[in-house]
Amino acid sequence: MIKNSQAEIQLEQWEELLAQRKEKELIALLEEAPTVEVAEFLAKQAPEVLVKLLSSSTKKESQGAIFADFNEELQAKLYHLISKETFAKIFSYMPSDRRADFYQKLSDKEQTKLLPYLTKKIKEDVITLSAYPPKTAGGIMSTDFATVMSDMVVKQAINKLREDSPSKKMIYYLYVVDANMQMVGFVTLKDLIMAKPEEKVASALHDNFVYADVYEDQESVAQKIEKYDLVAIPVLNEDKQLVGIVSHDDAMDVIRVEQTEDMEKFMGIVPAEEELDYLKTSSFQHFKKRVTWIVGLFVASFLSGLIIHKHKVLLEQLTVLALYVPMINDSGGNAGSQAATVVIRALSLEQITLRNWLRIILKEAKVAFLLALCLFFLAFLKVAILSSNTEIENHSLYTLAFTIALALSLQVIISTLIGSSLPLLIKCFKGDPAVAASPAITTIVDITGMLIYFTMAIVMLF
Amino acid sequence: MIKNSQAEIQLEQWEELLAQRKEKELIALLEEAPTVEVAEFLAKQAPEVLVKLLSSSTKKESQGAIFADFNEELQAKLYHLISKETFAKIFSYMPSDRRADFYQKLSDKEQTKLLPYLTKKIKEDVITLSAYPPKTAGGIMSTDFATVMSDMVVKQAINKLREDSPSKKMIYYLYVVDANMQMVGFVTLKDLIMAKPEEKVASALHDNFVYADVYEDQESVAQKIEKYDLVAIPVLNEDKQLVGIVSHDDAMDVIRVEQTEDMEKFMGIVPAEEELDYLKTSSFQHFKKRVTWIVGLFVASFLSGLIIHKHKVLLEQLTVLALYVPMINDSGGNAGSQAATVVIRALSLEQITLRNWLRIILKEAKVAFLLALCLFFLAFLKVAILSSNTEIENHSLYTLAFTIALALSLQVIISTLIGSSLPLLIKCFKGDPAVAASPAITTIVDITGMLIYFTMAIVMLF
Known part of the structure; x- marks a missing residue:
């Protein structure tokens, strides 16, 4: 029986047999165990030991399945270590979808070298499967039926x-x-x-x-x-x-990849065409995936920058206002991103559809009101404490605190409404709601935030 | 054959037969079609029509499967519409896991009413399965083997x-x-x-x-x-x-739920104990899930607020500095959150482990350097354009632009390093890396941002 702890006992037993050079016994045990555990065990051994153990197995089919379970790096290493003739046998017994994936990653030269060792049936199968684009049914399908x-x-x-x-x-x-x-x-x-x-x-x-x-x-x-x-x-x-x-296990893999893409999109990272491994991706590729939005949003933030600049005179008269700009922006960004997350997930779990838009907006408005109420009191306190020694022309500290707290509350409500309606709007125009990325929402609500903040200040304090 | 478009043709055909009151023909067709499509079709009909069609089917097993596919609301409605005796039959043919779920949601009174109509075997099965906690193997398992x-x-x-x-x-x-x-x-x-x-x-x-x-x-x-x-x-x-x-299909559901929880955690939303439907969750429950972090981060932002306050005199002398505070904060927050997203996903896809920490940090440092380089030039331009008519004591506009651009670049590098190492640190202390939530990172890097910004300004401009 295998479970986490039992798997460990089994592993120790295998290691012991290997140390005692009781290879026959070891191979007999390996042939009985689940492929994934054997692959994990073999991957830890020196390549020469690995090849010896793998090729001694009498079950050709499991040789192929075990090889398919190794990571790309190890597969490449073994490929160069094993003779083409022996490799062709292991290759023939790999699951057909993994086999085609492996073949596609070989250089043209290596592909040509391998082909003569394959049977006509396997050769045709590999070439046909490799021809379909990745990320399509043809690209992930198997011919084992x-x-x-x-x-x-x-x-x-x-x-x-x-x-x-x-x-x-x-x-x-x-x-x-x-x-x-x-x-x-x-x-x-x-x-x-x-x-x-x-x-x-x-x-x-x-x-x-x-x-x-x-x-x-x-x-x-x-x-x-x-x-x-x-x-x-x-x-x-x-x-x-x-x-x-x-x-169905291919489907599970697809769901995992899709999940990563959704989260990447939401954080303003452009998903790559192919699934990439973190460590194997070069720093420059990582950079390319992230730079678009970072720069795009930076440029977009010229707008909120312009609004702040327009009120430079106001800020010079009442520097204390500048101190609370980050608070307004951060809270708005957080509230907006949270609302977008909740709506995007509910859409992707099919809990809501576009037809529910009014119910969603109403519900979000209520949530926003409650959040705004909490933050109003906190912000009032914050200003009253932090700015207690500030001189404000013609106004009391409490008028200032009240103005800033009110602006913050309004900003949280507006941001929540923007964050929740943006994914719905994108979906309405047949786009992917996950594109309503958190950094984009942050940048958008920065603009509304500054408009609300300075308008409130002018109305209440000047 | 069924496909999206063919499914629609089939649906039209069913609707037509229903309109013509050819119920026998319709039922014969429904008995051949996949459960999920029949359930979708029936759910659209008036409850009385639905009950008549459902109970006319000769296949008792599919009656149960179809009923299990309806949403909770419809199930509850039908439960009250159908006699207990007829319902007990449908109930007996439901998949055992869905049956237990339905039973658990009935009130104690309704449970007591239903039990006498069930056979001893079904009764025991339902009671046993309902006893296991949700979110455990017992809570989601079926007894159909x-x-x-x-x-x-x-x-x-x-x-x-x-x-x-x-x-x-x-x-x-x-x-x-x-x-x-x-x-x-x-x-x-x-x-x-x-x-x-x-x-x-x-x-x-x-x-x-x-x-x-x-x-x-x-x-x-x-x-x-x-x-x-x-x-x-x-x-x-x-x-x-x-x-x-x-x-395996229960496993897929679990993966989807897990995915939502990860994303919620990452956006500073406290996942609920039970899986909740967006529309059925009250606004107050939504509020409770979100308020902890919004308020927590607001309180934490006192720190960055204090730093800004400490440099109030500096800001009064050089108001222009205040104008670029949001830019520093936003870019740092975006870069940090992106880095955290990438590392969290790579951890959850098991592409990286803690042992790779040095390689990860080095890679992120390179990515950060490239991003910082881009933003340096953009920020320099931005300041040079927006502040072109600003008078700066003793300094040229270009010194100012250079200082701000340099502070921004440093902030992007530091934020990326914080964003990528935080999930690793949390994982190191056996925590869930997804807790390194985007809003938390934003708040943390606000603090470093303000420290870098004002230190640079003092060193270079005063």
């Missing part, structure tokens, strides 16, 4: 399944195709088990099925898998021929 | 499977238990298909398996499903008895 013909009887279908022997859980659906590989439906293994051996496959056929187009965006594919609760979704080309499947 | 004994032969196991007939994909694993319901391992349906009918189940047994504890946190359960690429994970109680399973 079982097909049957609708005129077969159940017994024949089970025999065909034994032959195709798709790995692991890809066995759950059997795709029913015609002579032209066009998909006509599917049967589940459960259907076959429940049916009589001499019954026709056609009698259990589900011809009302969900599929993905080969060029469909990976996000949309993941959403279909989630919506229809599928273990895997068939992928069809323009001629409705079955060319691959995308499984 | 198939068990076999290890001394059975393959043929017997397949017959047992036909009897248990677990719904849909729960059929993929067959859990092997002893007479005491303690789990000894599992076999897959593929194993049974590949084996000979008279072979012992024990000969195909996988006894090295991954499981979840019934009180284990749902996040940890989802991670196991993801790590080991499982369709479902068995859930064991303290006595190692098999009490339920959590399937």
Whole structure:
């Protein structure tokens, strides 16, 4: 049995066997253990030991699966360490989607070197899969599935399944195709088990099925898998021929990537075309992803700068006003970003739609009012304490404190309303609500903040 | 075939049949279609029509699945519309995890009313499942799985499977238990298909398996499903008895919720104990989730306020300095938050670990330097343009512009370093890196910003 603590005991046992050079025993144990744990264990060993242990395994299929679980760096290192002939065998047994990913990352020269060692079937499979753009159904699909013909009887279908022997859980659906590989439906293994051996496959056929187009965006594919609760979704080309499947664990990966992109967008970071690893991305690439918004917002902040400059005379007369500008800006930015976060998440979890806009704005207005009320008292206190020795022409300290606190409250209410309505507006124009980025909201509400602040000061204090 | 556009054609066809009162034909079509589409179609109809269509279906199992797909509001409405006796039947065919969720939300009085209509088996199942805390394996698990004994032969196991007939994909694993319901391992349906009918189940047994504890946190359960690429994970109680399973689609839901919590934390919103729907959450609850940080940060900003106050005399002498305080604060906040976002995501995707801290900080320093270089020139220009008619005692406009631009560049570098190291530090002390919230970073870098700004001004201009 494996669990966190038990996994550690198992690991110690493996390390011990390795130290005692009891390799046969070790290999026997490794063959029984889950791929991911074996891969983790092997990755920690010296490359030479790793290669020896990996190639001694009698199960060719798990060699491929374990290799696929290594990170890119280790894969590249091993690729150069192992002879092309031995590597071709491991390569052939890799899951087809990971295999194509690996192949795509090889240089043209290395690709040409490897190809002669592959069987015709594997060669074709790799080249076909590598041709689809990443981030599409074709780019993430696998070719590891079982097909049957609708005129077969159940017994024949089970025999065909034994032959195709798709790995692991890809066995759950059997795709029913015609002579032209066009998909006509599917049967589940459960259907076959429940049916009589001499019954026709056609009698259990589900011809009302969900599929993905080969060029469909990976996000949309993941959403279909989630919506229809599928273990895997068939992928069809323009001629409705079955060319691959995308499984639920690929969908989970897509959801994780999407999550990162959403958060990046929201923080004003431009997501890269391809998924990038933090450490492997060069500093310059990191810089490029971040500079657009940092500079863009800096330029946009000329506007709030202009407003402050317009009131320079006012500030010279009453320097104390300048001291509270950051407070107004920060609180507005925080309140606006929070409201945007809440609305963006509720949209992406489909808890709200555009039709609810009035209810959302009303609810946010109430929340904003409560926040503004709290901050009013705090700001009044803050000004009264920090500026207690300040001389203010013609006005008492309390009038000043009241003016600033009122401006802050108004700013929090306006910012919350802007922060919550901006994602809705962007969605309304078919954009991605996550683009209503937190830094953008901060910059926008800086402008309203300065307008409110100086207007209030002029009205109340001059 | 169903796809977005085809789904719409299908919907029109259903609407038409309903309008023509061809209910028999409609029901026949609905019985063939995916549950989620039928649920969407029915939810749009008047409750009376809905109940009639739902209860006319001959497939009791899909009645339960469709009802489970309705939102809470509609479920509650229907519950009061349908007689307890009819409802008990639909209820019995709901997926066991959703059934327990529904039951938990009924009032004590309603629970007592419903119980007499349930069979002993369903009653026990519902009460047991409702007892586990939400957000644990027990709270999200289902009891819809198939068990076999290890001394059975393959043929017997397949017959047992036909009897248990677990719904849909729960059929993929067959859990092997002893007479005491303690789990000894599992076999897959593929194993049974590949084996000979008279072979012992024990000969195909996988006894090295991954499981979840019934009180284990749902996040940890989802991670196991993801790590080991499982369709479902068995859930064991303290006595190692098999009490339920959590399937991969539950894991996807958990990942989505987790994602929302991360983003909320990062924006300074305190996640609620239970998952809340945006519209159903009262404004006061929304307020409570947000007020802690808004007020906390406001109080923390007393510090940067104090620094500005300390230099009041300086500001009075050179008011122009006050005009650029917001620019320093905003750029620092943006750069710091971006760096934190990038590091938090890389940590959560396991692209980096604490051991990489030096590489991370060096990389961030390089990125920061590039950003600072860009902003230096822009800030110099900005000051030179906006303040071109300002008189500065003893100094040229360009000295002023240079000073402010240099302070800004330094602030961007320091902010990026703070933003990237804070999540690492929190992680180092076993905290959740996402707590290094964007508003908190903004407030912290405001302090460094003001220190840098005024120190530079004193050194260079006075």
